[in-house]
Amino acid sequence: MSGLLVRAVGGPCLVQDAGRPGHAAIGVGASGAADRASYALANRLVGNEPGAAALEVVLGGLEVEATATVWVCVTGAPAPLTVAGRAEPTGAVRVLRPGERLRMGVPASGLRSYLAVRGGIAVRPVLGSRSRDTLAGIGPAPVAAGDLLPLGTAGTGAMLVDAVPPASYDDPALLRVVRGPRADWIADVERLVAAPWRVGAASDRVGLRLEGVALTPAVSRGELPSEGALRGAIQVPPGGGPVVFGPDHPVTGGYPVVGVVVDADTDRLAQLRPGDAVRWRWV
Template identity: 50%
Template sequence: MTRPAEIEVLRAGALTTVQDLGRPGWAHLGVPRSGALDPTALRLANRLVGNPEQAAGLEITLTGCTLRLTQAATVAITGAEVAVRAGDRPGDTGRPLTVPAGTVLRVGPARRGVRSWLAVAGGIDVSPVLGSRATDTLAGLGPPVLRDGDRLPLGVPLAQPAPVDVTVGPPPASELRLTVRLGPRDDWFTPGALDLLFGTAYTVSPVSNRVGARLAGAALPRAVAGELPSEGIVLGAVQVPADGQPLIFLADHPTTGGYPVIGVVTDVTPLAQARPGTTVRFHGPQR
């Protein structure tokens, strides 16, 4: 009997997870959406190998990973600038790559950016949880973070790879400009805090992760003292803990929080490739 196609994880790297487009619609049960930090990059990788855009792939963080495919398959890698090798043969990001059975596929460390997304024809066929195969690193839903020696089943390819030579994504920016809509708790902060938020630069902290991007810079002074009862948190919420340093919530954010949210970033995708030390500036409506 023919064994099902699998990916064997030889080296998992710093943080490699299974991700798809997430599990929306469960916030009322305390379950965030999760999913790829850059959904556009995952969609592109899936299109390149002929998968539906919602197929599960791998999100690979910073240090790369090493894999072996038990059967021949087409893969594609998007996102960060990395070196790719299938056995002794170099590959390119942003284009389909045919990998023979048993070949070792190496995704090197990110030279620019932080994260890469790897799609395999047929998709990663782990069991879905609440309609998604995404790993939620905060809630613990979905498959666990990958470890050396793990084996992941692959689905059956549904279409031919895309007939393209190469696709080129935007390079990671050295400075991010993020649009913020104020509220719901901007009135808990002084006017001076809003001047600092929109008028000074912050940097991405090394302790950032899939839950949130922690920033370092000018502390935002409060106008209202005391505690805030826990309330709903959405993707992109800019929460301000007691130390006054903003925290931007990302894909694996909690669904409630007790610190005031001064505003919400309208698009957090650029933070997927923001290395520690990257400059972040906020802009928003006239005040």
């Protein structure tokens, strides 16, 4: 079987595609690539159909070997790459011949890189998607050394360019947020946009945990029933530390949503590392 033989992994490495929307009624979220723009770009560069499965790699460390001639491209966090021992930039479309290896180092900035292969990763879909949902525990298992990843037939388009410029990220990230439906449940909600925040170490695909001076609940608000949740929602638990929902967020939540990140800015959230600074502004 032709595909990619995984020789090593570093941080978490997951198969991701465009997600599985439409299953919230049974408690399953959409999931999918955390940085949707970088994921989609990688697929376009190798001529894959939209929605083809790729690898989402956290902080590099991945090494794969081709078992057939394949075309590959890495986008997102600009990890240093070698292809068959030659240094290559992210955003470049390159060929791997049988036995040749691609190695991915730790990116200087950003968190998640995307490795697309012409044809797509053809693991078994679950509920119509090949994405790994880390909260629901469905989809293909995290990629591990020794796995042979089969390739599909999604590579029907032309490869029109050789490379695109590598991604760069502003520091601190300044992201847009719409005032949420429960903003009045927090007495000092304006500090969300006035104060500096940092990404906590416990952050993952479910949500970013922000560290800073805790927000203060408004008095006499009682208990909030569970409500529907969405990607980019900023909840404030009783401890006052905001949590920003990511692609594997729960479908409901019982803490007040004080803001919602503009959808176009949620890809930037996917590239924030623990310790990174982030600021917000109302829109």
